[in-house]
Amino acid sequence: MDIVYIRDLKVKTTVGIFDWERSIRQEVRIDLEMGTDIRPAADSDCIDHTLNYKAVAKRVIALVESNERELVEAMAEDIARMVMAEFSVPWLRLTLGKPGAVRGAREVGVSIERGERG
Numbered sequence: 001m002d003i004v005y006i007r008d009l010k011v012k013t014t015v016g017i018f019d020w021e022r023s024i025r026q027e028v029r030i031d032l033e034m035g036t037d038i039r040p041a042a043d044s045d046c047i048d049h050t051l052n053y054k055a056v057a058k059r060v061i062a063l064v065e066s067n068e069r070e071l072v073e074a075m076a077e078d079i080a081r082m083v084m085a086e087f088s089v090p091w092l093r094l095t096l097g098k099p100g101a102v103r104g105a106r107e108v109g110v111s112i113e114r115g116e117r118g
C-alpha cells in the first residue's frame with residue numbers, strides 16, 4: 001500500500017477540558033497518512049486518479065474549525081471517521097497535537113491508526 005500524506009497542518013479550534021480553553025481558539029497540529037494505491041495516478045498523471053491531498057486538507061480544516069470538543073481523542077476520531085468515509089480511505093494514521101499545552105513539552109496529543117492496511 002502506498003501513502004498520501006499531509007504533514008504539519010495547523011488549524012485554530014476550540015478544544016480542551018478547562019473553562020478557559022472553552023472560551024478561546026487554540027492551534028492544533030495534524031499529521032495524516034492515508035493508505036492508497038498511487039499507481040493509477042502515476043500511470044495517467046491525472047489528479048482524478050488519486051487521493052487529492054488538497055481536497056482532504058480543505059475538509060479537515062473545515063471540520064476542525066467548526067468542531068468543539070473537550071478531548072483531543074474525540075477530535076482525532078471525528079477527523080479519522082470523516083476522512084475514511086468521504087474519501088474512501090481504507091487505512092490511516094493520524095496525529096493530533098496541541099503545541100504548548102503542557103509547560104515543558106513542545107507538544108502533547110494522540111496518534112491513532114484506523115482501518116486495514118491492504
Ligand SMILES: Nc1nc2c(c(=O)[nH]1)N=C([C@H](O)[C@@H](O)CO)CN2
Binds near residue numbers: 017021073102
Ligand atoms: N489524554 C488527554 N489528556 C488531556 C487532554 C486531552 O484532550 N487528552 N486535555 C487536557 C487539557 O485540555 C490540556 O490540554 C490543557 O492544558 C489535559 N489532558
